Amino acid sequence: PTAGPDGECGGATNVVAFGKPVQRNACVRSVTSIQQACESDWGALNVRGLLQTLRIGTSPQSALNSPTSVNWVQTELGIVNFRDPVTGKLTTTHTPAPVSNSAAPSPAPTTTDAPTPSPVASASPTSNPTNSTAVSATPSASPSAAPSFPPVAGRRLQSGQNADAFASWDAASGVCRNALVGLRLNVAHDAAGLVQAATLDVTVADLASQDGSGSSGVAVEQRFEVAFLNTDSNTTASSSRVDRIVSGNPGYIQGRPVQAGVLVELDAGTNEEKIAVEYHREGLAMMAAPGTRGQCLPASKASERWVDALRTQPASRTPVQFKVDASSSCTVELEYEEFEDMTSWCSDFSRFPIFQLEADVVGIYGNADPLHAYEWVPIEVDYTKLLKTKANPFPGALVCENVVDRLDIEIMWTNSGDVHNPQPMILAIRAVPAQSNWQWRKAPVPGTKQTFTLSHTVTYIEHTLDAEDSSTYKPEVSTILPQLAYDVFYPFDILVSPGVVVRGPSFGPVALYLALLLHQLAAALR
Numbered sequence: 001p002t003a004g005p006d007g008e009c010g011g012a013t014n015v016v017a018f019g020k021p022v023q024r025n026a027c028v029r030s031v032t033s034i035q036q037a038c039e040s041d042w043g044a045l046n047v048r049g050l051l052q053t054l055r056i057g058t059s060p061q062s063a064l065n066s067p068t069s070v071n072w073v074q075t076e077l078g079i080v081n082f083r084d085p086v087t088g089k090l091t092t093t094h095t096p097a098p099v100s101n102s103a104a105p106s107p108a109p110t111t112t113d114a115p116t117p118s119p120v121a122s123a124s125p126t127s128n129p130t131n132s133t134a135v136s137a138t139p140s141a142s143p144s145a146a147p148s149f150p151p152v153a154g155r156r157l158q159s160g161q162n163a164d165a166f167a168s169w170d171a172a173s174g175v176c177r178n179a180l181v182g183l184r185l186n187v188a189h190d191a192a193g194l195v196q197a198a199t200l201d202v203t204v205a206d207l208a209s210q211d212g213s214g215s216s217g218v219a220v221e222q223r224f225e226v227a228f229l230n231t232d233s234n235t236t237a238s239s240s241r242v243d244r245i246v247s248g249n250p251g252y253i254q255g256r257p258v259q260a261g262v263l264v265e266l267d268a269g270t271n272e273e274k275i276a277v278e279y280h281r282e283g284l285a286m287m288a289a290p291g292t293r294g295q296c297l298p299a300s301k302a303s304e305r306w307v308d309a310l311r312t313q314p315a316s317r318t319p320v321q322f323k324v325d326a327s328s329s330c331t332v333e334l335e336y337e338e339f340e341d342m343t344s345w346c347s348d349f350s351r352f353p354i355f356q357l358e359a360d361v362v363g364i365y366g367n368a369d370p371l372h373a374y375e376w377v378p379i380e381v382d383y384t385k386l387l388k389t390k391a392n393p394f395p396g397a398l399v400c401e402n403v404v405d406r407l408d409i410e411i412m413w414t415n416s417g418d419v420h421n422p423q424p425m426i427l428a429i430r431a432v433p434a435q436s437n438w439q440w441r442k443a444p445v446p447g448t449k450q451t452f453t454l455s456h457t458v459t460y461i462e463h464t465l466d467a468e469d470s471s472t473y474k475p476e477v478s479t480i481l482p483q484l485a486y487d488v489f490y491p492f493d494i495l496v497s498p499g500v501v502v503r504g505p506s507f508g509p510v511a512l513y514l515a516l517l518l519h520q521l522a523a524a525l526r
Contacts, residue, residue: 001224003027009222016185018193022226023245029222034207035214038167038176045179045220046167047202051075056187056198075185078199080165083181085206088288088317093164096199165202174212178204184225191232244279247322248366251416251423257283257319258411258426259363261370263378277361277370284362285317286328286409286456287354296330296354296454306332307345315354320409320458322366323424329455330354336448339398339440342391346400350383350433354454355407357381357431362411364425380430387435398440406434406455414463427463 001009002025009027016022029044031037041049055072062071080094168177182203189195203223210216247256261277297309310332318328338345349355361376368375392399411429415422442448 001027001222016226018187018189019228020226021228022224024223025225026221026223028219030217030219032217033215034176034209034218035169035171037218038169038179038207038214043167045176045207047180047183047200047204048166050183051077051165051200051202054198054200056195058195059193073195073198075198075200077165078184078186078201081182081201081203082164082178083203083205084314085208089314090203165204167204169214171214174209174214176207176209179207179220180222181205181207181220182223182225184223184227186227186229188229188231191230196231244370245281246367247283247363248424250365250367251425252322252366252413254323254424255321256366258322259366259368259376260284260357260359261361261376262359263361263373263376275373277368277373277376279370280359282317282319284320284357284359286320286326286357286458287330287407287454288316288318288328294330296332305344306334306338307347310349310354311352313353315356317358323413323460324458325460326458327455328457329453331451331453333449333451335446336440336442336444336450337446339438339450340393340444342393342398342400346389346391346403346438348386348389349404349454350386355404355433357407357409362426362429365423377426377428380428381433382430383433386433389435398444400438402435403438404433404435405438405453406436406457408432408434409456409458410461411458412461412463 002014004010004027007028009029031044034045037043037045040046041052054075056075058071058073063069066072077094077096079092079096081090082093083090164178167179170177180202182201184201186199186201187195188197207218207220210218245257247253247259252258259279260283261279264276264278266274297306297313320326357379359379361378364375364377386404387402389400389402389404392401409429409431412427413424414427416425417423438452440450442450
């Protein structure tokens with residue numbers, strides 16, 4: 001499925017071309033009954049029916065009338081990711097165990113599921129955080145690490161063996177549990193183009209009904225991707241393959257996510273020191289407002305103070321797009337009693353999750369390789385210029401001074417390469433925390449509410465050469481004849497200027513002879 005002119009999922013006849021991956025393909029799925037779409041095996045929010053029946057032909061000659069023959073491979077269960085409805089974080093709930101390529105397929109029906117843009121990675125030097133792919137700088141895979149994408153064959157599961165993969169309707173809460181929000185097909189083939197295995201990665205999330213009933217309609221964004229892997233390729237060690245989405249080749253494409261990750265160093269200070277980048281598949285992300293009214297804290301504050309929730313709750317994120325200036329904000333609504341108790345909350349917010357980027361490097365180019373640390377530039381964050389946050393609790397003028405309530409992300413970029421085919425690249429990036437004073441401006445009456453804003457901004461700064469910094473290169477004209485000696489006309493005198501005569505040493509006659517010979521040769525050619 002792909003998005004139509006209205007953004008809705010459509011195109012049932014869209015075909016997957018062999019060897020051509022599909023990335024960042026999203027559309028909006030609208031259903032008239034969330035309960036039916038959730039409970040039905042073939043519902044738009046349930047992947048059960050597809051995973052039990054989907055088969056891939058091993059070659060273009062695979063016979064359609066014998067789908068159970070060796071000419072077809074049954075799709076296997078890949079990675080299952082659960083997406084948090086508030087923060088958007090991905091949590092892996094199932095990772096397939098690789099088995100031998102010669103393992104006999106199980107005749108039992110299979111249930112398979114997998115995540116869409118979930119991190120499917122090579123061996124990791126550290127444990128994989130959510131929504132990221134950790135990679136090793138050397139081809140030494142850990143047996144316990146997640147298999148490289150895609151596994152040669154997955155382990156088939158019986159129906160109900162992994163309930164987290166399939167959608168179910170929770171009538172009590174009016175929520176579709178584990179609704180399908182992403183699907184990725186991974187196809188492994190050999191050098192001859194014969195398909196050897198196929199896995200389906202699924203991303204699921206809890207989707208709430210608009211009015212709590214199962215008969216109400218709902219709209220949800222779904223992603224569909226396709227990836228291919230040549231298992232006979234010897235260009236890269238299998239444990240060093242990094243499943244990633246590029247944002248250009250090599251230069252960035254406007255509107256694509258900025259590549260991002262965390263620099264990982266192993267065995268520092270030893271001869272075995274290795275440096276790589278823990279790749280974030282979704283790229284650099286800025287804060288997004290998760291609440292229905294743009295609130296920073298959509299969850300109820302009944303169980304904890306708002307400042308404690310802000311200090312501990314992961315922030316919702318949205319990708320930073322290359323060469324797209326952006327601003328995103330969310331609000332915190334405080335009652336007068338909460339604001340008045342400034343000793344409990346008027347403090348430094350700069351280390352709160354909402355002001356952390358969760359990455360410390362970005363890719364210089366859109367196809368930066370996580371295995372090459374030199375292709376990434378560090379994110380500079382300067383906290384030294386921040387003023388101390390302090391309370392000013394005078395009656396009638398309640399102020400919390402120097403509150404960190406904004407993070408400004410500045411990205412400097414330029415064009416590189418041929419002037420006729422420029423390749424945009426990132427030169428530097430910095431994140432600058434900004435401060436302001438939070439003052440109670442309404443009547444000091446209990447129960448009165450006032451709204452305060454937390455925000456992120458992204459600004460792109462183009463670095464160009466000034467006229468005095470650039471020059472036109474004029475290549476030297478190659479000479480046809482070699483440079484002659486200064487005494488070429490010896491023993492004749494050369495009048496340089498009136499009264500100035502130059503005479504040369506004794507080898508002048510030879511040079512004169514050669515000059516006359518060349519002159520005669522040129523005359524003959526004319």
